[in-house]
Amino acid sequence: MSGDLLEAGHVTKSFAIGGLFGRGHFNAVDDVSFTVQAGRPEILAIIGESGSGKTTLARMILNTLAPTSGAIRFRGEELLEVRGRKRRLDFMRQVQPILQNPYEAFNPLRRVDRYLYASAVRLAGAQSQKARDEAVDAALQKVGLSLAEVKGRFPHELSGGQLQRTAIARALISSPALIVADEPVSMVDASLRMSIVNLFQRLRDELQVSILYITHDLATAYYISDRVIIMQKGKVVETGPAREVLIHPQHPYSILLKESVLSPDDVGRGRLTLEHDGEAMRLERIVR
Amino acid sequence: MHPSRRDNGSAGEPRPAPEGPPALSVDNLRAYYLMHYFGVEREVRAVDDISLVVRRNEIYGLAGESSCGKTTFLKTIAAAVRPPLTVVAGSVRYGFLDRDIYALSPAELSAIRWKHLSYITQGSMNVLNPVRRVRQSFIDFAYRHMRLHRRAFFAAVEQHLRRLHLAANVLDAYPHELSGGMKQRVTIALATICRPEFIIADEPTTALDVVVQKDVLAMIREAQQQIGSSMLFVTHDMTVHANIADRLGIMYAGRLVEEAPTAEIFTKPMHPYTAHLVASLPRIGEQSRKKSLSGAPPNLAAPPSGCRFHPRCPLTMDVCREASPALTTLAPGHRVACYAASPLVKPSATAERAAVPTPRAEPVGLVQ
Numbered sequence A: 001m002s003g004d005l006l007e008a009g010h011v012t013k014s015f016a017i018g019g020l021f022g023r024g025h026f027n028a029v030d031d032v033s034f035t036v037q038a039g040r041p042e043i044l045a046i047i048g049e050s051g052s053g054k055t056t057l058a059r060m061i062l063n064t065l066a067p068t069s070g071a072i073r074f075r076g077e078e079l080l081e082v083r084g085r086k087r088r089l090d091f092m093r094q095v096q097p098i099l100q101n102p103y104e105a106f107n108p109l110r111r112v113d114r115y116l117y118a119s120a121v122r123l124a125g126a127q128s129q130k131a132r133d134e135a136v137d138a139a140l141q142k143v144g145l146s147l148a149e150v151k152g153r154f155p156h157e158l159s160g161g162q163l164q165r166t167a168i169a170r171a172l173i174s175s176p177a178l179i180v181a182d183e184p185v186s187m188v189d190a191s192l193r194m195s196i197v198n199l200f201q202r203l204r205d206e207l208q209v210s211i212l213y214i215t216h217d218l219a220t221a222y223y224i225s226d227r228v229i230i231m232q233k234g235k236v237v238e239t240g241p242a243r244e245v246l247i248h249p250q251h252p253y254s255i256l257l258k259e260s261v262l263s264p265d266d267v268g269r270g271r272l273t274l275e276h277d278g279e280a281m282r283l284e285r286i287v288r
Numbered sequence B: 001m002h003p004s005r006r007d008n009g010s011a012g013e014p015r016p017a018p019e020g021p022p023a024l025s026v027d028n029l030r031a032y033y034l035m036h037y038f039g040v041e042r043e044v045r046a047v048d049d050i051s052l053v054v055r056r057n058e059i060y061g062l063a064g065e066s067s068c069g070k071t072t073f074l075k076t077i078a079a080a081v082r083p084p085l086t087v088v089a090g091s092v093r094y095g096f097l098d099r100d101i102y103a104l105s106p107a108e109l110s111a112i113r114w115k116h117l118s119y120i121t122q123g124s125m126n127v128l129n130p131v132r133r134v135r136q137s138f139i140d141f142a143y144r145h146m147r148l149h150r151r152a153f154f155a156a157v158e159q160h161l162r163r164l165h166l167a168a169n170v171l172d173a174y175p176h177e178l179s180g181g182m183k184q185r186v187t188i189a190l191a192t193i194c195r196p197e198f199i200i201a202d203e204p205t206t207a208l209d210v211v212v213q214k215d216v217l218a219m220i221r222e223a224q225q226q227i228g229s230s231m232l233f234v235t236h237d238m239t240v241h242a243n244i245a246d247r248l249g250i251m252y253a254g255r256l257v258e259e260a261p262t263a264e265i266f267t268k269p270m271h272p273y274t275a276h277l278v279a280s281l282p283r284i285g286e287q288s289r290k291k292s293l294s295g296a297p298p299n300l301a302a303p304p305s306g307c308r309f310h311p312r313c314p315l316t317m318d319v320c321r322e323a324s325p326a327l328t329t330l331a332p333g334h335r336v337a338c339y340a341a342s343p344l345v346k347p348s349a350t351a352e353r354a355a356v357p358t359p360r361a362e363p364v365g366l367v368q
């Protein structure tokens, strides 16, 4: 057994489907390697272009999609080997997802508390109704909700931010060692966003949970991450300590990313400039 | 990869004063979720007495914390109202319609949908039919409105997609083959391709990386200037608002608490909640913890008395607990509902109402 919690070695996923990218194949994830050490919990941010393969990578780490080539190991065990009900459950207990779009993560016809109870029973071993309620409520409280607020509701009866937080709560129920969070804060306001990323920090510092934090939000990535991986077109283009990479990006795409962050200070100048694609398309205006 | 883009020389000129009727006027709108649970009546007052106007050719931004009622407000003005959501009072009038939108029949509503009024819903990927290719969605929603031959139609669609950084081959994909951000952009393309007079957008850029987001916002801005559409743009992201909205409305617990030209909201916020929002904006390079608001967001089934912000407000006075402050014009184009902002702010005459509502309109089902 190696000393790694998670190890991705030369992972590639290629798709060839419905004429999307012509015949032939294209690599949605292209030769990606990284490790997360065991015993040294960290927050690893994955930032990148829309369509650069972040969600695909996350699905492979969650073992819901198999790599075309390369291998992913969790605590030294290759994910392909994780078979059979017991081992799968054990894996799920330790590696929990927070999926990108909560509207897709929850079946609209199923009450959201069902998902939470299912996790409490299957993954946290809560037997009595009381134990279930407690496990579920404790997880919801961590994200600023409560069982009373969520109980009996269908996904469309919650606001976007409430649903997103319910998804986070669900991932916390089994006390995982690794959380794969795909844009967990994109639907919540700045204040909640801070309380969620602060929660991630606490999970890391107090409960030794490592977190893969996929995000488009460079400010929170800078704020909470230890390391960052920047992806473009399936490849890792830059990686390193979060502060260093985000303050002094080296790769042209990382530089472009940083420059494209909208600033509230633009108000009054209100510049939306599009010049990076070479063609001098500029769109400037005054927000008055 | 990108199409050639026209240089649009509109830099910096203030726009001409709007003429004619506003693009949208909403008056004293109330929309509640009315629920009966095990014999208990529960009413969630998600939109409670909101009045606002969106001018022609304007992008009106609406901001506020999670669950303050932004989406509910949009559903209501789009007449996408389904039980338990009920319009309890108020009117919604669009410039392109001669009547209140609730006076339209379902058939009339679906006739204006996409062509005159587009609604990009939150997490909106569900407009895309999961078992059909994206191409089919464009045919279903836009083909008959565009009045083009098939070839020309798809040429227009492809050009439009390219402006959103999408290659034409997404048309041949099924929704599950697209990434989150790609689906979001397909939805934006669907909503804008017919050049509707009014666009309602709920968090349309949350799934996009910053590079694409910036271009998508610029595209929306550009398209909006060319077509002259008006837009109601909801996001909790104040930085996005700073860059796209002409005017901003700030919502708190189902009410509009402040409204002003965008720059003024950022430089001279008058409501304590707005001041908090502006002060807590994250900036890259910062590691200090931002102060978050004390207290929990209010429960809209039992909202606080008086000013709904009072349990969390640093400036609370006695009067705040008793009566809701009226949204009052304190400077040109600047409305505020806070007693501390000015002695001119008086209790609202319309804010409080009896608990049992009389449904004002039959719920109509125009959504997708």
Ligand SMILES: Nc1ncnc2c1ncn2[C@@H]1O[C@H](COP(=O)(O)OP(=O)(O)OP(=O)(O)O)[C@@H](O)[C@H]1O
Pocket: A015, A016, A017, A020, A028, A048, A049, A050, A051, A052, A053, A054, A055, A056, A057, A100, B176, B177, B178, B179, B180, B181, B182, B207, B208, B209
């Ligand atoms: N099941 C699939 N079949 C075919 N292509 C797919 C499939 N899933 C993803 N893709 C393609 O793989 C690429 C990467 O998609 P992915 O969802 O991983 O991107 P992402 O980095 O998560 O993007 P976003 O930030 O927009 O969510 C995209 O081009 C997408 O169209």
Ligand SMILES: Nc1ncnc2c1ncn2[C@@H]1O[C@H](COP(=O)(O)OP(=O)(O)OP(=O)(O)O)[C@@H](O)[C@H]1O
Pocket: A156, A157, A158, A159, A160, A161, A162, A187, B033, B044, B046, B064, B065, B066, B067, B068, B069, B070, B071, B072, B073, B084, B085, B122, B236, B300
């Ligand atoms: N169908 C429904 N039945 C009952 N309550 C609902 C329903 N839909 C929304 N609500 C409640 O109404 C309130 C306002 O929700 P809304 O979706 O309008 O918020 P929002 O401002 O859009 O939030 P977010 O930024 O998180 O999307 C919330 O308390 C929510 O739980």
Ligand code: SF4
Pocket: B271, B272, B273, B307, B308, B309, B310, B311, B313, B314, B315, B316, B317, B320, B325, B337, B338, B339, B340, B341
């Ligand atoms: S009215 Fe009172 S409680 Fe409400 S925001 Fe103003 S000072 Fe605060």
Ligand SMILES: [Mg+2]
Pocket: A054, A055, A056, A100, A182, B179, B180, B181
């Ligand atoms: Mg994704």
Ligand SMILES: [Mg+2]
Pocket: A159, A160, A161, B070, B071, B072, B122, B202
């Ligand atoms: Mg919403």
